Amino acid sequence: MPYKCVHCSEIYDDGSKEVLEGCGKCKSKFFFYIKQEKLKEILENKEIPALSTAEKKQMEKDVRDIVGAKNDENPIFLDFESIKVLKPGKYLLDLGKLFEMNKPRVYQLEDGKYIVDFTSQRINMGKEE
Amino acid sequence: MIRILKNFSKRILAALFRRKREIKIGFYGPPNAGKTSLANRICKDWTGEEIGVVSKIPHETRHVQFKEKVEIKHKGRKLTFKIVDTPGIATKIDYEDFMHYGMKKKDSKKRAKEATQGIIESIQWLDDMDAIVVVLDATENPYSQVNITIIGNIVARKIPVLLVANKIDLKNANVKKFESTFPEYELVGISAKEGTNMDEFYEALFRLSKKV
Numbered sequence: 001m002p003y004k005c006v007h008c009s010e011i012y013d014d015g016s017k018e019v020l021e022g023c024g025k026c027k028s029k030f031f032f033y034i035k036q037e038k039l040k041e042i043l044e045n046k047e048i049p050a051l052s053t054a055e056k057k058q059m060e061k062d063v064r065d066i067v068g069a070k071n072d073e074n075p076i077f078l079d080f081e082s083i084k085v086l087k088p089g090k091y092l093l094d095l096g097k098l099f100e101m102n103k104p105r106v107y108q109l110e111d112g113k114y115i116v117d118f119t120s121q122r123i124n125m126g127k128e129e
Numbered sequence: 130m131i132r133i134l135k136n137f138s139k140r141i142l143a144a145l146f147r148r149k150r151e152i153k154i155g156f157y158g159p160p161n162a163g164k165t166s167l168a169n170r171i172c173k174d175w176t177g178e179e180i181g182v183v184s185k186i187p188h189e190t191r192h193v194q195f196k197e198k199v200e201i202k203h204k205g206r207k208l209t210f211k212i213v214d215t216p217g218i219a220t221k222i223d224y225e226d227f228m229h230y231g232m233k234k235k236d237s238k239k240r241a242k243e244a245t246q247g248i249i250e251s252i253q254w255l256d257d258m259d260a261i262v263v264v265l266d267a268t269e270n271p272y273s274q275v276n277i278t279i280i281g282n283i284v285a286r287k288i289p290v291l292l293v294a295n296k297i298d299l300k301n302a303n304v305k306k307f308e309s310t311f312p313e314y315e316l317v318g319i320s321a322k323e324g325t326n327m328d329e330f331y332e333a334l335f336r337l338s339k340k341v
Contacts, residue, residue, distance in 0.1 A: 062242050066249065089242065090222070090224065090241065091242075092221050095275065099252055
């Protein structure tokens with residue numbers, strides 16, 4: 001499955017080093033995870049989210065805050081659809097998916113394409129072990 | 130499946146060492162149902178201190194808050210609880226809703242982000258609970274997606290549950306409607322604000338604790 005940089009829209013194949021090390025163009029570590037069947041539409045620019053640069057930056061900050069990713073060096077992949085970020089301050093939550101603890105949590109932007117997989121992020125919210 | 134088995138074995142072990150530790154009771158439910166009001170009433174009754182701040186604006190509780198060693202005595206029996214008050218669970222958070230209460234845009238957006246974070250936190254704490262009290266607003270429609278999802282997921286995890294229909298002091302409260310929507314669960318109608326029916330609540334809480 002390919003990944004698309006949230007900030008500059010560069011697309012990378014699954015397994016690309018840029019996905020982990022940062023976008024080759026803008027160095028961002030914030031990516032959309034794209035379903036194969038959606039890739040064609042995205043490449044044809046049919047599904048570019050209408051967000052400003054400032055909104056994208058705010059969204060990355062919000063998502064990092066929400067998932068508790070304190071280290072900006074960790075890449076974040078927007079995957080699955082448990083939390084949809086319509087724009088900063090507007091969220092839709094799929095509770096069924098959020099309750100499925102074994103599945104990655106997700107942030108989706110705009111119309112259902114974009115997600116955040118934060119299974120790799122160890123979330124620390126002061127919870128007891 | 131692994132989680133369910135883990136919970137089950139945790140409960141078996143807990144039963145073996147019953148009463149030697151405090152029982153962790155989580156207060157879950159939709160926003161503004163009165164979780165903090167109920168947790169406050171219990172804590173105030175038995176420790177003299179409240180657990181958190183309540184507000185008319187939804188999502189006032191945006192982090193899990195708890196009070197330990199809350200000793201409750203009822204009809205000659207005594208149990209020690211850890212009261213865990215959780216942020217309200219919702220399917221939609223929109224900063225504009227907060228602005229209707231007079232909040233500024235910037236503060237509303239911050240509140241929306243924290244409320245979303247709070248929902249994740251609530252769900253993460255679920256598996257740590259020995260038993261759960263689901264607090265519902267008796268003036269609202271009981272058959273909501275949030276109510277059904279919360280209760281369904283607690284039951285699926287085999288965590289003992291008690292339902293509370295709060296705000297019975299209000300004219301449009303309808304406890305009967307809640308009883309007929311959730312006939313398979315024990316349900317108590319109370320007013321956390323007025324302290325109505327708290328005896329019945331404590332009775333049910335002690336019955337719930339026996340299932341831990």
